[in-house]
Amino acid sequence: MSPWIALGTTFTASALECVEAATIVMAVGYTAGWRVALSATAWALAALVAIAALLGPVLLLYVPIAALKIVIGIFLLLFGYTWLRKAIWRFAGRKSLRDENATFEKEVRDLRAHHERRYAFATAFNGVLVEGLEVAVIVVTFAAERAGTFLWAAAGAVAAAAAVAGSAFVLRHPFSRIPENAMGFIVGVMLLSFGTFWSAEGLGLQWWSGDGALLTLVAAYALAGAALSGLLRKPVRA
Amino acid sequence: MKRFYAFVAGNSRVTPLGIAAAVLVALALRRSPEWAAGAYLAVLIATLAASALEPVR
Numbered sequence: 001m002s003p004w005i006a007l008g009t010t011f012t013a014s015a016l017e018c019v020e021a022a023t024i025v026m027a028v029g030y031t032a033g034w035r036v037a038l039s040a041t042a043w044a045l046a047a048l049v050a051i052a053a054l055l056g057p058v059l060l061l062y063v064p065i066a067a068l069k070i071v072i073g074i075f076l077l078l079f080g081y082t083w084l085r086k087a088i089w090r091f092a093g094r095k096s097l098r099d100e101n102a103t104f105e106k107e108v109r110d111l112r113a114h115h116e117r118r119y120a121f122a123t124a125f126n127g128v129l130v131e132g133l134e135v136a137v138i139v140v141t142f143a144a145e146r147a148g149t150f151l152w153a154a155a156g157a158v159a160a161a162a163a164v165a166g167s168a169f170v171l172r173h174p175f176s177r178i179p180e181n182a183m184g185f186i187v188g189v190m191l192l193s194f195g196t197f198w199s200a201e202g203l204g205l206q207w208w209s210g211d212g213a214l215l216t217l218v219a220a221y222a223l224a225g226a227a228l229s230g231l232l233r234k235p236v237r238a
Numbered sequence: 239m240k241r242f243y244a245f246v247a248g249n250s251r252v253t254p255l256g257i258a259a260a261v262l263v264a265l266a267l268r269r270s271p272e273w274a275a276g277a278y279l280a281v282l283i284a285t286l287a288a289s290a291l292e293p294v295r
Contacts, residue, residue: 074257077253078253081289085250085286085290089290094294095294203268205268205275208276220279221283224283228286232291
């Protein structure tokens, strides 16, 4: 597998999760102050780095490679299904598109109702930790499949976080024009494709064209996702 | 436990069952390598379709 694919997948997944985390951090910053918002973010990022740094080597050193491929493949399948079906529902009009402005306003209302600094800290900390946890697990799974991929996968996640943080600093406003659903669709397709490929290899199955089968898997899931979005689309009333 | 399930499976009832079914199919067909990978993929794509038909959460 090209390390660029790992980098691209973690970059896109991380960018989406960071956009959601940035909305929460900005809400805390504007209502409770930037000091509490940024310190909570720093603690949550440190926790995420520690999780990824501990989990990756432990998996690589102590779990046999075939079992590891099955476990990480199944994790990627579960995450991929969640991402892709959410995107399918949104494309089909069955679930409303994520509205960062509405999320921001709701967080601000909640924070104003609680005047405690502790609550503001916990909101920002949980926001960053929960949104980042999935990315940390995805980075670890890429690393576990091939040791040399860890730096590429981690670089994708960190680059996306830096890009979103930089943009948030410049714009000082929730991101409302990012094609979140299309990005979620792509991440879902990539996670399902890698999950299928690795779990099958772990189970001892052989793909018909080696690593090239990944492209077939990407095409198959993308087509299935597009077809399901079309089939489930709610009819528009005249 | 509920939060962990929501985190890993997005509260879907179908996807863990579908993955389990795909693994069973793969194990059953392991001696026919020309069919096993295709059948495994087919069950996983069917799982995607079934999970998209679940009630929207």
